[in-house]
Amino acid sequence: MRHRPLYEALSAFAEEAAWLLAGDTADGAEVPFEVVESRGRRLDTPLYCYRPLTDAFIRDRVGVFGRLPTYTPAARLLAGLDGVAAYLREQREPRIPLDPRELADAALRVFISRVFSEATEFVITPERLERAYAEIESAVFEGRADAVVVAPLFGLRIASAEIALGEGLSLIGGEELEDAPKDAVWPLGADE
Known part of the structure; x- marks a missing residue:
């Protein structure tokens, strides 16, 4: 069963973050890309693809998320939960803060990065939101029963x-x- 307060707080935050990020790109900010080589059908012919570095784009804007009205309620809720560090470890976050508020800030940044992973447009789809929410919920509530x-x-x-x-x-x-x-x-x- 879904943790309703967490889902509602994260959904509302994701919606506002999407508007903020979409506004930045509409104003000319560009999501950086990297070129990734993959093998085509023929082994001797490499195929090059552009992969958006959405995480870097979001990380550069993390300071403005705190001004969103839905940020504080979501951060406060996450700061009161035990499994947030486990979520950051599962997402291979290099630094796990000890302070509960910093831990929540990092979790919100990672959550938004997961919602828009490798996307070039900041439009929330139900599939992306559900996937990102399932990742955080399973880590935060692992071993607990609702x-x-x-x-x-x-x-x-x-x-x-x-x-x-x-x-x-x-x-x-x-x-x-x-x-x-x-x-x-x-x-x-x-x-x-």
């Missing part, structure tokens, strides 16, 4: 969609849950 407990809390009315309690625990209104048992959402005799 559970959903559905129970009515009498006398409590939630004004927002969700109340985060910390450590991945949150309260949500029953109407927010798909497939929740009807009696757990609004038990018989409960006032609306």
Whole structure:
């Protein structure tokens, strides 16, 4: 089961980062390329391909990500999770910061680099976002089990969609849950 707060925070951040990066390229910034040699059908004929260095382009702009409205909530959420260093190791990041905030900053940069890996246009596709999110989620939550407990809390009315309690625990209104048992959402005799 997907960690909803993390997915929503990273999706929102990726969307804003895409706009920022697309704006930079529209203003004339160029994504650097490298020429890669690969073998064609005939072994004696090399084939040369251009490969965009999206990671370098993103790394050069990492300082402006912090000004995006969705950056701080995403960084704060990542800073509170345990497996972020494991994610950076899996992505072969050369330096793993010890400070939780620096760790979160590095993870957000790597995440955005993975969303746009080898892309020349900064348009989010569901496939790219899902792949990059699956990488970070599997590393951060490896060895953990997600559970959903559905129970009515009498006398409590939630004004927002969700109340985060910390450590991945949150309260949500029953109407927010798909497939929740009807009696757990609004038990018989409960006032609306």
